[in-house]
Amino acid sequence: MPTEIPADSVGLVSPQIAHFAEPLVLACGRTLADYQLIYETYGELNAARSNAVLICHALSGHHHAAGYHSMDDRKPGWWDSCIGPGKAIDTNRFFVVSLNNLGGCNGSTGPSSLNPQTNKPYGADFPVVTVEDWVNSQARLADVLGIEQWAAVVGGSLGGMQALQWSISYPERIRHCVAIASAPKLSAQNIAFNEVARQAILSDPEFHGGHFQEQGVIPRRGLMLARMVGHITYLSDDAMGTKFGRGLKSEKLNYDFNSVEFQVESYLRYQGEEFSSRFDANTYLLMTKALDYFDPAAAHEDDLAATLAAAQADFCVISFTTDWRFSPERSQEIVNALMAARKNVSYLEIDAPQGHDAFLIPIPRYLQAFRGYMNRIAV
Amino acid sequence: MPTEIPADSVGLVSPQIAHFAEPLVLACGRTLADYQLIYETYGELNAARSNAVLICHALSGHHHAAGYHSMDDRKPGWWDSCIGPGKAIDTNRFFVVSLNNLGGCNGSTGPSSLNPQTNKPYGADFPVVTVEDWVNSQARLADVLGIEQWAAVVGGSLGGMQALQWSISYPERIRHCVAIASAPKLSAQNIAFNEVARQAILSDPEFHGGHFQEQGVIPRRGLMLARMVGHITYLSDDAMGTKFGRGLKSEKLNYDFNSVEFQVESYLRYQGEEFSSRFDANTYLLMTKALDYFDPAAAHEDDLAATLAAAQADFCVISFTTDWRFSPERSQEIVNALMAARKNVSYLEIDAPQGHDAFLIPIPRYLQAFRGYMNRIAV
Numbered sequence: 001m002p003t004e005i006p007a008d009s010v011g012l013v014s015p016q017i018a019h020f021a022e023p024l025v026l027a028c029g030r031t032l033a034d035y036q037l038i039y040e041t042y043g044e045l046n047a048a049r050s051n052a053v054l055i056c057h058a059l060s061g062h063h064h065a066a067g068y069h070s071m072d073d074r075k076p077g078w079w080d081s082c083i084g085p086g087k088a089i090d091t092n093r094f095f096v097v098s099l100n101n102l103g104g105c106n107g108s109t110g111p112s113s114l115n116p117q118t119n120k121p122y123g124a125d126f127p128v129v130t131v132e133d134w135v136n137s138q139a140r141l142a143d144v145l146g147i148e149q150w151a152a153v154v155g156g157s158l159g160g161m162q163a164l165q166w167s168i169s170y171p172e173r174i175r176h177c178v179a180i181a182s183a184p185k186l187s188a189q190n191i192a193f194n195e196v197a198r199q200a201i202l203s204d205p206e207f208h209g210g211h212f213q214e215q216g217v218i219p220r221r222g223l224m225l226a227r228m229v230g231h232i233t234y235l236s237d238d239a240m241g242t243k244f245g246r247g248l249k250s251e252k253l254n255y256d257f258n259s260v261e262f263q264v265e266s267y268l269r270y271q272g273e274e275f276s277s278r279f280d281a282n283t284y285l286l287m288t289k290a291l292d293y294f295d296p297a298a299a300h301e302d303d304l305a306a307t308l309a310a311a312q313a314d315f316c317v318i319s320f321t322t323d324w325r326f327s328p329e330r331s332q333e334i335v336n337a338l339m340a341a342r343k344n345v346s347y348l349e350i351d352a353p354q355g356h357d358a359f360l361i362p363i364p365r366y367l368q369a370f371r372g373y374m375n376r377i378a379v
Numbered sequence: 380m381p382t383e384i385p386a387d388s389v390g391l392v393s394p395q396i397a398h399f400a401e402p403l404v405l406a407c408g409r410t411l412a413d414y415q416l417i418y419e420t421y422g423e424l425n426a427a428r429s430n431a432v433l434i435c436h437a438l439s440g441h442h443h444a445a446g447y448h449s450m451d452d453r454k455p456g457w458w459d460s461c462i463g464p465g466k467a468i469d470t471n472r473f474f475v476v477s478l479n480n481l482g483g484c485n486g487s488t489g490p491s492s493l494n495p496q497t498n499k500p501y502g503a504d505f506p507v508v509t510v511e512d513w514v515n516s517q518a519r520l521a522d523v524l525g526i527e528q529w530a531a532v533v534g535g536s537l538g539g540m541q542a543l544q545w546s547i548s549y550p551e552r553i554r555h556c557v558a559i560a561s562a563p564k565l566s567a568q569n570i571a572f573n574e575v576a577r578q579a580i581l582s583d584p585e586f587h588g589g590h591f592q593e594q595g596v597i598p599r600r601g602l603m604l605a606r607m608v609g610h611i612t613y614l615s616d617d618a619m620g621t622k623f624g625r626g627l628k629s630e631k632l633n634y635d636f637n638s639v640e641f642q643v644e645s646y647l648r649y650q651g652e653e654f655s656s657r658f659d660a661n662t663y664l665l666m667t668k669a670l671d672y673f674d675p676a677a678a679h680e681d682d683l684a685a686t687l688a689a690a691q692a693d694f695c696v697i698s699f700t701t702d703w704r705f706s707p708e709r710s711q712e713i714v715n716a717l718m719a720a721r722k723n724v725s726y727l728e729i730d731a732p733q734g735h736d737a738f739l740i741p742i743p744r745y746l747q748a749f750r751g752y753m754n755r756i757a758v
Contacts, residue, residue, distance in 0.1 A: 128636075232575070
């Protein structure tokens with residue numbers, strides 16, 4: 001917990017909730033009659049309403065991106081290193097909006113919400129949502145907040161995909177698109193890792209076809225395994241090597257299946273167990289599906305340049321050298337398509353050993369370049 | 380099934396069994412009082428007994444490396460592309476011995492064997508075996524077969540680790556060591572993937588603490604997940620992309636959790652399910668542990684050159700460009716240590732898109748180079 005709020009923090013913040021009664025038609029063909037989105041804002045909307053920045057979260061993210069909910073919080077929001085007074089997304093200049101996506105498990109309508117038609121939790125009956133659906137729901141939130149056009153839409157990983165989709169779905173409503181550690185679509189290997197995570201959850205006997213909440217249980221083992229395999233893909237081989245190497249948990253080897261021999265095993269188990277107690281299994285499935293389905297060029301004969309032709313935004317694309325989940329080559333696919341479509345694009349490849357997770361880490365060169373781009377945005 | 384046996388096949392072969400009544404003391408401190416090894420041989424041992432080649436298998440391998448057990452076999456042994464008359468390991472020149480390792484599930488004593496002390500299957504009570512233990516048990520098999528010195532010990536992946544260990548444990552009994560797609564020890568990331576596989580098995584309710592056989596069940600889900608995650612690491616990102624890309628299983632998307640949307644999902648599930656019906660869960664755990672523990676340099680203050688100083692063999696080290704499980708850099712660690720220790724070493728890095736699995740695939744340049752090295756071995 002902070003004994004005092006740091007000077008470059010947005011300080012104490014409170015989430016708000018927006019209700020939407022107008023039905024939302026989803027890509028899967030189903031309709032959400034009624035839903036809510038939980039969100040936070042940092043900074044002040046200017047009189048011209050021209051300084052709003054939307055933050056889109058990744059697989060396990062949520063609305064609480066910066067600041068503290070109380071003085072008892074152990075940690076600030078998940079992107080506090082990048083959002084605050086004088087930071088890359090400078091709250092002295094920008095009005096920042098950060099939401100939990102539809103299908104999430106942190107306060108927006110999702111699988112653990114009550115289905116008004118049955119008065120039971122949706123569970124696995126919650127419709128599959130896509131990046132396009134999220135962007136449509138975010139546009140409605142912008143309407144509620146009186147934001148006609150975002151100064152920027154910003155996100156890392158799956159969040160970067162939402163930023164890209166904004167430039168395609170609502171070209172006139174976004175001036176800058178910042179896509180960090182992202183990709184224009186998943187590779188077969190990316191899908192394969194997601195599929196392992198899904199099978200771990202689906203095959204857990206406590207999953208109960210997605211209606212575990214009604215049974216009063218949690219598919220803890222499945223979620224733990226899903227997170228463990230995901231976590232390996234977030235870190236680089238080098239980062240894991242530097243952090244753990246072959247370090248042992250105790251002084252000697254135990255030669256059995258139940259002991260933890262290596263520190264990396266203990267770290268992974270802890271990450272998996274911690275995650276399984278705080279995240280919803282159906283939301284995890286939904287998020288991996290949204291990743292798998294994202295492929296905006298599919299509707300344009302796989303021509304990403306043609307897909308982005310109508311975009312009016314300027315683009316900033318950032319990648320990290322050791323990211324093997326979405327490698328620099330995947331960001332370059334976006335950059336090449338943008339150049340072919342004659343868009344303004346800045347590309348930064350940051351030399352960083354941390355792998356995919358680098359986008360969450362305060363790496364000086366990354367923060368400096370990111371701040372440089374954001375500071376040049378006119379508001 | 381073969382309608383006729385190909386001319387370059389070793390033909391119809393039959394496994395044999397060797398019983399060992401002399402107790403084997405294991406690295407874990409426990410002792411196996413009595414055990415058997417199942418093995419096959421191809422070619423003829425010459426009068427000087429100087430032409431014997433030992434094949435060491437990888438994680439899910441076994442003794443049946445070449446030829447057919449019957450005319451009804453759908454496929455030949457797992458390394459048939461490399462073993463046979465005129466092939467890389469030429470059975471016109473060499474007497475080839477291939478065994479199933481201790482702890483295996485294909486006929487050698489392992490977790491599914493009866494524990495003579497309880498008259499029940501060992502299950503999880505089977506002792507943890509290491510690469511060193513395997514090499515010791517293989518040396519006893521050599522004694523039984525009257526082979527004082529191997530012309531070569533050859534293996535891929537975990538098999539390559541056994542070949543390396545032979546050169547360290549029995550320097551006078553091996554003239555050539557061929558280590559393909561291998562590594563001198565696992566990285567933290569390698570261990571992490573193994574740990575996910577183990578947790579998938581250990582947390583399967585049907586595992587029953589490793590005594591599932593007595594319960595008449597199989598931890599099928601755990602084994603399936605373990606194989607799925609393993610399989611991703613055997614293929615390169617490129618190979619998966621070329622083989623499946625984002626190809627769909629049916630013509631349109633289903634937008635649910637139970638349908639198979641992408642071909643790569645269907646492939647992985649098939650691989651996992653097929654494996655879970657033929658492999659023993661306790662053996663899988665043992666094999667991953669043997670991989671984790673392998674680290675011959677640990678006893679020499681992490682100095683691999685010092686570890687290999689007493690070796691008398693010549694070495695052939697082969698790696699594959701897109702192998703990210705044991706990348707070329709891992710093979711180069713072995714090569715650099717061997718050069719520092721002033722050993723004779725040939726190193727080949729084969730340009731191949733198939734990833735780690737390349738060592739099992741008949742890639743022309745690989746076969747040619749491998750055959751070239753083997754043909755120069757005097758017998």
